[in-house]
Amino acid sequence: MILYDLVIIGGGPIGLNCALEAEKAGLSYLILEKGTIVNSLYNYPLYMTFFSTADKLEIANIPFISTAPKPGRREALEYYQGITRQRDININLYEAVLKIEKEENFLVQTNKNKYIAKKVVIATGFYDIPNLMNVKGETLPKVKHYYSEPYPYAKQKIAVIGSSNSAVDAALETYRKGADVTMIIRHAEISKSVKYWVKPDIENRINEGSISAHFHADLLEITPDSIIFKDEKEDIHEIENDYVLAMTGYLPNFEFLKNSGINLQGDCLKPQYDENTMETNVPGLYLAGVVCGGKDTHLWFIENSRIHAEIIVKHILHSS
Incomplete structure (x- = not known):
């Protein structure tokens, strides 16, 4: 040897x-x-x-x-x-x-x-x-901790979890291929570490309503047809969902x-x-x-x- x-x-x-x-x-x-x-x-x-x-x-x-x-x-x-x-x-x-x-x-x-x-x-x-979220339903096949390209998500209801570079890239790319995108973000804003040439793009898409974003939000549960989360007022929301892109690091x-x-x-x-x-x-x-x-x-x-x-x-x- x-x-x-x-x-x-x-x-x-x-x-x-x-x-x-x-x-x-x-x-x-x-x-x-x-x-x-x-x-x-x-x-x-x-x-x-x-x-x-x-x-x-x-x-x-x-x-x-x-x-x-x-x-x-x-x-x-x-x-x-x-x-x-x-x-x-x-x-x-x-x-x-x-x-x-x-x-x-x-x-x-x-x-x-x-x-x-x-x-x-x-x-x-x-x-x-993957840095797991530890929420009920995280092991469902619809939940992806890795993202490669937007094409599988065309005309689907997508929840993107996170606000860093990977989350922002996934949100923008899937939106531009026809996905209905909702971002679930625990913090008050898009991460300051997001690439400087991309950050204005995601902020503008959120401001105009093309991409929905819930800040100060926590994901509580994932079901086969929906996601359940709470907002900063502790109100519980459930929305229809086809895929969850958990860009949580x-x-x-x-x-x-x-x-x-x-x-x-x-x-x-x-x-x-x-x-x-x-x-x-x-x-x-x-x-x-x-x-x-x-x-x-x-x-x-x-x-x-x-x-x-x-x-x-x-x-x-x-x-x-």
Whole structure:
């Protein structure tokens, strides 16, 4: 069995960046990815546009050429998967990591094999586990926690839960394909984090009545034919409904982190790690990317976590 200097769990942009930094440093490595290359990006809405410009999404100083001011999902897939092909990155796809055990080295067990590594990086992101609403009827087939494109919802009564970028994109796109859209929003307004070129669009559609929006509203129950919610006056409302798009966010796999020996801190369940090295409380086990933020999934993204790969590899070299 090969003893790798580094096993990287997660083949997203940050995992790929860790691999390129390891290669540059002469470290043997392997990426284990449970889906395809940049699997989370693959599962993004088909017509999604990034908030960041192309240069902010680059890894390893490899130019990201985009014809638009801000690239979309397809361009990002071409960029990251292209790098994986051109650099012949050592990555095993459709291989899910089940367990990490620390002895003298790390034993990494997947659904297909076992691997031994001196060091391990967890760069698994947060897109796999929906942040559930915990309301009656949430498991009905009409409830979707992932949104890809608007066409299935033409001429349907759609309830979009949330007010962040994903919720706003889903509301606008389904509305423009003929859906009757109602937004259920717990807060007083559309999120301030919504992309600046999209925010006026959704606010104008709400103001003119093209899209219904209920602010200070809480969803109480989902039935096969309706949704039930209460408003800020505690009045209960029931409206007809065909589909619920629950754009309530996603969470890291906290159970996997905990089972790997990582301490989770506070209500946010932030994993314990040294910000100067990215090493967790388990010696030799590192975190990179969005997973570092716990429930605060807006803390880290590609643009500001690209540096994690360099920090980790530098620490591995100095501690060897």
